[in-house]
Amino acid sequence: MPKEYITTxxxxxxxxxxxxxxxxxxxxxxxxxxxDGSTRRGQVLEVDGDKALIQVFEGTSNLNLGETRVxxxxxxxxxxxxxxxxxxxxxxxxKPVDGIPPILPEKKLDINGSPINPYARDYPSExxxxxxxxxxxxxxxxxxxxxxxxxxxxxxxxELASQIARQSVVLGVEEKFAVVFIAMGITFEESNYxxxxxxxxxxxERSVMFLNLGDDPVIERIxxxxxxxxxxxxLAFDLGMHVLVILTDMTNYCxxxxxxSSARKEVPGRRGYPxxxxxxxxxxxxxxxxxxxxxxxxxxxxxxTMPEDDKTHPIPDLTGYITEGQIFLSRSLxxxxxxxxxxxxxxxxxxKDKGIGQGKTREDHSDVLNQxxxxxxxxxxxxxxxxxxxxxxLTNVDLAYVKFAQEFEKRFVNQGITEDRSVEQTLEIGWExxxxxxxxxxxxxxxxxxxxYMSKYLKKEEVNSAA
Numbered sequence: 001m002p003k004e005y006i007t008t009x010x011x012x013x014x015x016x017x018x019x020x021x022x023x024x025x026x027x028x029x030x031x032x033x034x035x036d037g038s039t040r041r042g043q044v045l046e047v048d049g050d051k052a053l054i055q056v057f058e059g060t061s062n063l064n065l066g067e068t069r070v071x072x073x074x075x076x077x078x079x080x081x082x083x084x085x086x087x088x089x090x091x092x093x094x095k096p097v098d099g100i101p102p103i104l105p106e107k108k109l110d111i112n113g114s115p116i117n118p119y120a121r122d123y124p125s126e127x128x129x130x131x132x133x134x135x136x137x138x139x140x141x142x143x144x145x146x147x148x149x150x151x152x153x154x155x156x157x158x159e160l161a162s163q164i165a166r167q168s169v170v171l172g173v174e175e176k177f178a179v180v181f182i183a184m185g186i187t188f189e190e191s192n193y194x195x196x197x198x199x200x201x202x203x204x205e206r207s208v209m210f211l212n213l214g215d216d217p218v219i220e221r222i223x224x225x226x227x228x229x230x231x232x233x234x235l236a237f238d239l240g241m242h243v244l245v246i247l248t249d250m251t252n253y254c255x256x257x258x259x260x261s262s263a264r265k266e267v268p269g270r271r272g273y274p275x276x277x278x279x280x281x282x283x284x285x286x287x288x289x290x291x292x293x294x295x296x297x298x299x300x301x302x303x304x305t306m307p308e309d310d311k312t313h314p315i316p317d318l319t320g321y322i323t324e325g326q327i328f329l330s331r332s333l334x335x336x337x338x339x340x341x342x343x344x345x346x347x348x349x350x351x352k353d354k355g356i357g358q359g360k361t362r363e364d365h366s367d368v369l370n371q372x373x374x375x376x377x378x379x380x381x382x383x384x385x386x387x388x389x390x391x392x393x394l395t396n397v398d399l400a401y402v403k404f405a406q407e408f409e410k411r412f413v414n415q416g417i418t419e420d421r422s423v424e425q426t427l428e429i430g431w432e433x434x435x436x437x438x439x440x441x442x443x444x445x446x447x448x449x450x451x452x453y454m455s456k457y458l459k460k461e462e463v464n465s466a467a
Contacts, residue, residue: 002031005070011063013263014219015045016054018070024052027076027112033069034062041093042070043077043223045264055219055260057093076112079227080105081234086178087205089195092212092224111226113233113287122290124324127355128244128299131167131420132160134342134413135349137430138369139327141299142355143170143242144290146323148250148302150316152309155329158190159417160340161248161303166203167420168244176241179207182228184221185214185252208235214252221256229287229298236296243296245288248303254281254315270314278318285322325349338414345377361423364453367445368430372408374444375437379405397438404436432457 003022010017016032030042032054046053054070056063079094082105089098094111096102124144129136141147151157161181170177183194191211198204208231212224225247235241247253254273261274269275288300302323306316309331320326325348333341356365379401386394386402394402412429415421421429434442435457442450 002071002073004033005072006066006068008063008065008068008070011060011065014056014059014217014260015263016042016056016060016063016068016070018052018054020050021047021052021072022050024072029073029075029077030054031071031073032056032063033071035064035067036062041077043219044072053264055222057217057219057223059217059219076110077223077226078108079111079230080108081231081238082106083239085208085231086235087207089204089209089211090227092184092210092216092220092227094210094227097211109230109234111223111230112283113226113230116286116289116291120291120293122292123354124290124297124299124351125354126297127171127360127423128242129167129169129171129423130164131169131422132164132340132342133415133421133426133429134340134344134347135164135327136361136421136423137365137412137426138344138352138372139325139342139347139349140352140355140361140369141301141349142351143297143299144288145325145349145351146285146288146300146302147325147327147349148300148304148316148319148323149327149329150311150319151303151305151329152331153305155305155331155334155341156339157248157303157305157329158186158193160329161246161301162194162197163340163417164301165207165244165246166197166201170242171423176239177206178235178241178243179203180228180232180235180243180245181207181209182225182245182247183210184212184224184247184249185256186211186249187214208232218256218259221253222260225253225284229284232298233287236298237291237294240295243298245298245300246303247284247300250281250302250304250319251307251315273314277314278321281318282322285319324351333409333413336409338409339417340413340415342413344373344413345380362427364445364449365423365427367449368427368434371434371442371444372412372430375401375404375434375441376408379403379408397441400437400441404433407436408433427453 007019009019024047028044032040040058042054042056084103091097124142126143128141165179210228232243232245236243258273288298290297327347328343330341330343382398382401
């Protein structure tokens with residue numbers, strides 16, 4: 001029988017300190033009885049001798065030092081799981097908020113998970129189709145990868161997150177695919193948008209949603225991604241599914257981490273964030289991957305808004321160290337009405353080469369990818385030169401590259417919010433755009449591919465000259 005304590009000696013923000021505690025342990029779940037008769041939950045953050053520092057999930061209002069009763073439950077926070085979690089919507093603490101009765105769990109799992117042995121990890125090597133050309137064509141997402149989206153305030157990252165969740169598929173009918181959508185610190189309107197978007201598209205049937213609102217307790221925000229990732233691990237490694245986890249917004253998570261660190265009176269690190277933020281983020285990001293001998297996989301797309309669009313800010317900076325690339329949203333492209341406003345030049349998927357090619361996407365994918373990057377970079381340079389010197393100073397080849405850059409943004413990057421392109425459609429758009437520049441400029445594509453895929457866009461003599 002768990003022992004009850006009435007030895008609370010300090011209440012600060014969402015934290016309380018309990019003295020004369022026997023055998024408390026880090027991350028242990030705590031039940032707190034408020035003087036008004038209600039019950040709250042907490043978690044042990046720190047143990048020092050017979051003192052325990054506890055974070056209270058529902059906040060510390062109405063608690064007092066003399067009457068508050070604290071019971072240590074001897075276990076961590078757990079999530080009950082079963083196949084019935086698919087199609088369900090939970091709040092940030094794992095409670096159903098969709099009006100449907102709670103599931104009957106097959107088992108309960110600690111939300112902090114277990115580290116994956118690096119030796120047991122399998123290398124990410126298979127393609128996930130998001131239906132978005134800028135990602136599938138140029139910054140390919142691979143199963144088991146962590147590929148964050150770096151956005152800014154006011155940019156359409158919420159719409160992009162929803163579109164990726166709706167459209168993403170694993171190619172191959174035999175593969176089981178699911179989406180775990182985790183939102184932290186979002187507004188009520190954003191929550192409604194995500195729920196309606198998932199319901200109307202039918203994506204909710206294969207998804208699990210965990211939604212933490214901006215007015216929910218800050219402490220809950222720390223637990224929300226861990227609840228979601230626990231559900232993802234169950235779907236992936238127990239049920240053998242390929243799971244795409246979308247986390248938005250990691251900046252809200254880190255702000256909550258900073259607030260709690262301040263309440264604990266810890267020495268701040270860069271810009272006031274705790275010095276252990278890198279380690280804390282790693283406990284979230286490193287739960288993605290594949291395990292040898294297991295069919296399932298977990299792929300992560302964390303989304304974060306860069307404060308003041310500063311990519312050197314600690315949150316995107318540390319995220320970039322842990323993950324395998326990044327996708328940047330451009331304010332300039334957004335102002336031009338281009339959606340999604342993905343700036344492909346600074347964006348990078350470090351594992352893209354592992355997920356493309358014959359048997360995965362198409363044999364010409366790698367060559368087309370490299371040539372599109374090169375042509376767009378050259379086109380942007382020529383466009384900037386024209387701005388300074390005027391178009392009269394450009395050669396005919398430079399003008400062709402300027403036209404390519406304009407058409408690339410208008411037809412390849414830009415697509416409808418409900419437009420779902422296959423990888424074949426993406427590559428065909430790429431070939432059509434490459435026909436804008438002289439064929440002799442296509443030095444990164446093998447001649448046999450030009451002859452096979454580009455003949456419909458070129459005159460016969462141009463194809464022969466390329467060969």
